[in-house]
Amino acid sequence: MSAAAGFAPRRDEPLFGRLAIIGIGLIGSSIARAAKELNLAGHIVLADRDEAVRRRARELDLGHEIAESAIQAVQDADLVILCVPVGACGPLAQEIADALKQGAILSDVGSVKHAVVEAVAPHVPAGVHFVPAHPVAGTENSGPEAGFPSLFLNRWCILTPPPGTDEAAIARTRRFWEGMAAMVEVMGSQHHDLVLAITSHLPHLIAYNIVGTAEDLGQVTHSEVIKFSAGGFRDFTRIAASDPTMWRDVFLANKEAVLEMLGRFNEDLAVLTRAIRYGDGETLHKHFTRTRAIRRGIVALGQEKAETEKLKQG
Amino acid sequence: MSAAAGFAPRRDEPLFGRLAIIGIGLIGSSIARAAKELNLAGHIVLADRDEAVRRRARELDLGHEIAESAIQAVQDADLVILCVPVGACGPLAQEIADALKQGAILSDVGSVKHAVVEAVAPHVPAGVHFVPAHPVAGTENSGPEAGFPSLFLNRWCILTPPPGTDEAAIARTRRFWEGMAAMVEVMGSQHHDLVLAITSHLPHLIAYNIVGTAEDLGQVTHSEVIKFSAGGFRDFTRIAASDPTMWRDVFLANKEAVLEMLGRFNEDLAVLTRAIRYGDGETLHKHFTRTRAIRRGIVALGQEKAETEKLKQG
Numbered sequence: 001m002s003a004a005a006g007f008a009p010r011r012d013e014p015l016f017g018r019l020a021i022i023g024i025g026l027i028g029s030s031i032a033r034a035a036k037e038l039n040l041a042g043h044i045v046l047a048d049r050d051e052a053v054r055r056r057a058r059e060l061d062l063g064h065e066i067a068e069s070a071i072q073a074v075q076d077a078d079l080v081i082l083c084v085p086v087g088a089c090g091p092l093a094q095e096i097a098d099a100l101k102q103g104a105i106l107s108d109v110g111s112v113k114h115a116v117v118e119a120v121a122p123h124v125p126a127g128v129h130f131v132p133a134h135p136v137a138g139t140e141n142s143g144p145e146a147g148f149p150s151l152f153l154n155r156w157c158i159l160t161p162p163p164g165t166d167e168a169a170i171a172r173t174r175r176f177w178e179g180m181a182a183m184v185e186v187m188g189s190q191h192h193d194l195v196l197a198i199t200s201h202l203p204h205l206i207a208y209n210i211v212g213t214a215e216d217l218g219q220v221t222h223s224e225v226i227k228f229s230a231g232g233f234r235d236f237t238r239i240a241a242s243d244p245t246m247w248r249d250v251f252l253a254n255k256e257a258v259l260e261m262l263g264r265f266n267e268d269l270a271v272l273t274r275a276i277r278y279g280d281g282e283t284l285h286k287h288f289t290r291t292r293a294i295r296r297g298i299v300a301l302g303q304e305k306a307e308t309e310k311l312k313q314g
Numbered sequence: 315m316s317a318a319a320g321f322a323p324r325r326d327e328p329l330f331g332r333l334a335i336i337g338i339g340l341i342g343s344s345i346a347r348a349a350k351e352l353n354l355a356g357h358i359v360l361a362d363r364d365e366a367v368r369r370r371a372r373e374l375d376l377g378h379e380i381a382e383s384a385i386q387a388v389q390d391a392d393l394v395i396l397c398v399p400v401g402a403c404g405p406l407a408q409e410i411a412d413a414l415k416q417g418a419i420l421s422d423v424g425s426v427k428h429a430v431v432e433a434v435a436p437h438v439p440a441g442v443h444f445v446p447a448h449p450v451a452g453t454e455n456s457g458p459e460a461g462f463p464s465l466f467l468n469r470w471c472i473l474t475p476p477p478g479t480d481e482a483a484i485a486r487t488r489r490f491w492e493g494m495a496a497m498v499e500v501m502g503s504q505h506h507d508l509v510l511a512i513t514s515h516l517p518h519l520i521a522y523n524i525v526g527t528a529e530d531l532g533q534v535t536h537s538e539v540i541k542f543s544a545g546g547f548r549d550f551t552r553i554a555a556s557d558p559t560m561w562r563d564v565f566l567a568n569k570e571a572v573l574e575m576l577g578r579f580n581e582d583l584a585v586l587t588r589a590i591r592y593g594d595g596e597t598l599h600k601h602f603t604r605t606r607a608i609r610r611g612i613v614a615l616g617q618e619k620a621e622t623e624k625l626k627q628g
Binding site: 156262 | 469566575590609
């Protein structure tokens with residue numbers, strides 16, 4: 001923990017009495033570490049359907065308690081966060097619904113929001129506040145060991161509460177994420193899915209695809225692809241190392257938006273392909289010049305450290 | 315310089331008497347810094363057709379001398395390295411041909427090799443050794459300020475000498491790059507272009523394309539794309555910030571191999587697209603799982619630091 005010590009102020013009084021985290025992967029274990037270190041919850045209980053993961057979580061001393069089941073974990077919880085693949089949120093919500101405490105806040109961390117709202121909302125009991133969330137943060141690593149408390153530092157967390165959601169519940173969820181040093185934004189679930197389709201889902205699909213293409217090449221050996229990956233390919237492989245189950249669910253759950261972005265991507269790629277085929281250097285140069293602006297915006301916004309890049313690629 | 319001090323041993327005796335670097339950009343200025351710091355050449359002279367760049371090079375104290383012209387720079391040079399965009403190598407070689415010293419080594423740093431060999435070779439005088447080179451290293455930054463001496467540390471430099479090239483000249487060129495802490499590999503120019511088409515050229519084209527697609531979206535604002543770029547898009551923007559002129563030339567010069575890789579990429583993407591459209595989660599999961607292996611290979615080979623990733627994305 002010491003590595004991340006002081007990345008955010010520790011609270012004197014916890015925000016929530018009991019926090020239940022269902023699903024102990026990269027995100028779930030990171031929330032547990034941050035919430036414990038920063039005193040965001042008085043008692044933190046985690047659950048995972050995988051017995052081996054529960055054992056690992058105990059060895060890692062995550063939270064204050066590892067429950068045997070999701071239903072046990074959510075008993076009397078003031079905040080319940082579902083940290084499971086998008087496709088598992090609906091069934092899980094149905095499973096724990098009757099065990100949720102009146103006045104509790106139910107949230108998640110799914111990368112797709114509209115499908116999660118549609119799958120979870122019907123199971124949310126009256127008197128329980130559903131505040132969907134998506135922390136836009138991650139690494140190429142998965143599992144309880146992969147998490148670390150500062151994962152959300154300076155990262156955005158998008159809340160997509162359905163119309164009519166209790167404002168106080170939204171405010172408390174916002175404070176919880178801001179307590180982990182994240183920046184919070186609120187938007188509609190469908191708009192979220194459109195924004196993430198281009199900023200995250202399409203990039204992941206493209207990266208998974210190009211790495212697959214490279215693996216199938218006959219003329220270029222596997223070791224050559226690895227050796228000379230510093231030329232650009234390397235960055236795609238990191239993205240293409242993300243959790244397969246999580247991403248399968250993302251693409252199935254955000255199908256419409258992803259297919260829409262794929263269509264635009266293919267049209268644009270056809271233009272560049274044609275410019276290459278016919279030796280139209282002017283079209284290429286014009287395109288390559290305008291794409292520099294958006295990069296400058298990202299570095300300026302502190303979402304990226306140019307120096308890190310220099311060292312990394314150098 | 316201190317930042318890079320000690321990244322490689324300094325030679326007591328220089329490898330070359332006079333080194334001429336034509337083109338003072340990221341690569342040219344990095345070679346000048348490394349060669350001077352590590353004593354790889356007794357006298358280092360640089361030239362650039364842009365007067366403003368020459369002035370900047372003097373202010374940065376690059377090398378030992380800034381010549382007014384390429385012809386002046388290559389006088390009596392034992393090693394001449396063309397550090398200009400691929401498309402400029404042929405004309406430049408023709409311009410300096412008569413000024414090259416007998417026994418000199420002529421090299422370059424182009425990201426495409428076969429087209430460079432075809433454009434430069436006809437101009438190389440008898441008694442001058444042509445040893446094409448491609449250091450697989452770079453950053454998103456361009457220009458004389460962007461260079462740094464450790465840019466080639468633990469990076470590959472590929473030599474593609476035409477059949478019959480003097481072995482001693484190849485060996486000296488290898489020692490020069492190994493002197494800058496690079497790892498050297500020798501292969502045919504056409505095979506090089508195929509390897510780089512998939513490990514570098516296609517990734518750059520895809521990145522340039524997706525960033526352009528994002529910029530044209532009506533429903534998602536420019537600032538939203540920037541704010542939520544940590545979900546994967548960010549890595550593409552770095553690649554898409556690379557020098558437009560250099561990359562225009564790369565795609566025009568390696569057209570056949572790039573179009574071939576684009577064809578395979580599109581076929582593979584069609585399969586994933588179809589799987590998404592028809593909800594075929596098994597095909598997606600299978601694909602996303604196998605792409606993890608190549609990432610592990612890259613991290614294992616030390617071409618990437620997993621920890622850097624964690625901090626960067628975290």
